[in-house]
Amino acid sequence: MSENTTTTPKTVTRPKLEKPKLYKVILYNDDYTPREFVTLVLRAVFRIAEETGYRIMMTAHKLGSCVVVVCSKEIAETKVTEAMDLAKEAGFPMLMKTEPED
Ligand code: NFA
Numbered sequence: 001m002s003e004n005t006t007t008t009p010k011t012v013t014r015p016k017l018e019k020p021k022l023y024k025v026i027l028y029n030d031d032y033t034p035r036e037f038v039t040l041v042l043r044a045v046f047r048i049a050e051e052t053g054y055r056i057m058m059t060a061h062k063l064g065s066c067v068v069v070v071c072s073k074e075i076a077e078t079k080v081t082e083a084m085d086l087a088k089e090a091g092f093p094m095l096m097k098t099e100p101e102d
Contacts, residue, residue: 022101023076025068027060033092035061041094042068045083070101 025046027038035057042053046069059066069079076098087094 020072022070023073023098024070024101025076025080026065026097026099027056027068028065028095028097029060029063030093030095033087033094037087037090037092038094041083041086045079045086068096073098073100 027042038057038060039050039053042048042056043050046053048056048068056066056068069076071079080096080098083096084094
């Protein structure tokens with residue numbers, strides 16, 4: 001008998017892949033961080049176009065908070081740290097948080 005028989009599986013089982021959870025980055029309004037600075041940070045850290053950044057900043061300014069982006073947990077946390085580090089260096093209390101998407 002041949003040593004090299006090939007068998008065709010009748011069933012294929014695939015492990016269930018969890019789809020990665022998405023996280024929101026939320027910008028919170030405060031009374032001290034200059035509007036220009038917030039817009040600049042959105043541009044520099046999140047690669048958001050100036051006009052879009054201005055709209056996000058103004059939404060947080062008027063409503064208290066605004067979603068900046070939705071992305072993976074790791075990217076969300078890295079960006080928040082980068083943005084808040086820039087603000088801290090400049091002496092502003094600008095606050096961002098990450099939150100799992102529903
Ligand atoms: N409210 C800030 C100001 O009037 C601007 C701001 C907007 C700060 C959004 C933080 C977030 N200078």
